[in-house]
Amino acid sequence: MEIRALHTGEQPPTGLLLLADPSPKLVEDYVARGQCFVAEADQQVVGVYVLLPTRPETAELVNIAVNEEFQGQGIGKQLVNHAIQEAKRLRFKTLEIGTGNSSIGQLALYQKCGFRITGIDRDFFIRHYSEEIYENGMQVVDMIRLSQDL
Template sequence: MDIRRLGAEEKFPMDLLLLADPSKKSVEDYIKRGECFIAEISGKVIGVYVLLPTRPKTVELVNLAVAEEMHGKGIGKLLVMDAINTAKKRGYKTMEIGTGNSSIGQLALYQKCGFRIIGIDLDFFIKHYPNEIFENGIQCRDMVRLSQDL
C-alpha cells in the first residue's frame, strides 16, 4: 500500500470522503483549504484523509475514510499514523480530530493512536447537518473532540 498526497490535477475521491462526512458541502469546503492524502493498492484508491490547518501550529484531521471492502485490515490505523507523521514533518505541535458520539469504532481507533478526549460540542450534528445521522443504532448528535500533542 502506498500513501501519498493527492496531485493538484487529480480528482478528489468523493465517494470515500462522503463515507466519513455525509455533507458534500462541508467536504467541498475543507478539501479546498486542506491537504488530501490517498492510500492506494495497485493504483486503486482504498483510503483517504484530509489535514486542515486550524490555528498556529495546530492541524485537524478533518476526514478519514477507508473503502468498506477494506475495513478491518488495519488501514485506518496506518492512515492515522501517516497523518500524525506528516503533521510532525510539517512542524505542527498539535493534531485535533472531531467525530460523532455514535462513531464507536472511530473513537476507539483515535484513542489507540494516542488521542485524548478534550471536549464535546453538544448538538453539533443536529445544528449543522440537515438530515439525522444514525450509526451503531445511536443518533449522531454531538461532536466528540480529541487532541494529541505531536
Template sequence: MDFRKIKNGESLPLELLLSADPSLPKVEDYAKRGDCYLAVDKEDVVGVYVLLPTRPVTVELVNIAVAEEQQGRGIGKQMVMHAIQIARQEGYSVMEVGTGNSSVGQLALYQKCGFRIVAVDIDFFTKHYPEEIYENGIQCRDMLRLSLDI
C-alpha cells in the same frame, strides 16, 4: 500500502470522503482548504484523509475514510499514523480530530493512536446537518473533540 498527496487537478475521491461526512458542501470546502492524502494499494485508492491547518501549530484530521470492502485490515490506523508523521514533518505540534458520539469504532481507533477526548460540541450534528445521522443504532448528535500532542 502507499500514501500520496492528491495532485493538483486530480479528482477528489468524493464517494470515500462522503462516507465519513455526508455533507458535500462541507467536504468540498475543507478539501479545498486542506491537504488531501490517499492510501493506495497497488493502483486502487482504498482510503483518504484530509489535514486542515486550524491554528499556527495545530492541524486537524477532518476526514478519514476507508473503502468499505477494505475495512478491518488496519488501513485506518496506518492512515492516522501517516497523518501524524506528515504533521510532525510540517512543524505542527498538536493534532485534533472530531468524531460523532455514535462513531464507536472511530473513537476507539483515535484513542488507540494516542488521542485524548478534550471537549464535546453538544448537538453539533443536529445543528449543522439537515438530516439525522444514525450509526450503530445511535443517533449522531454530539461531536467528540480529541487532541494529540505530536
C-alpha cells in the same frame, strides 16, 4: 500499499470522502482548504484523509475513510499514523480530530493512535446537518473532540 498526497490536478475521491462526512458542502470546503492524502493499493485508491490547518501550530484530521471492502485490515490505523507523522513534519504542535458520539470504532481507533478526549461539542450534528443521522443504533448528536501533542 502507498500513502501519498494527491497529485496536482488529480480529483479527490469524493465517494470515499462522503463516507466520513455526509455533507458534500463540508467535504468540498475541507478539500479546498486542506491537503488530501490517499492510500493506494494495486493502483486503486482504498483510503483517504484530509489534513487541515486550523490555528497557528494546530492542524485537524478532518476526514478519514477506507473503502468498505478494505475496512478492518489496518488501513485506517496506517492513515491516522501517517497524518500524525505528516503533521509533525510540517511542524504543527497539536493535532485534533472530532467524531460523533455514536462512532464507537472510530473513538477506539483514535485513542489507540494516541488521541485523548478534550471536550464535547453538544448538538453539533443537530446544528450543522439538515437531516438526522443514525449510526450503531444511536442518533449522532454530539461531536467528541480529541487531540494529541506532537
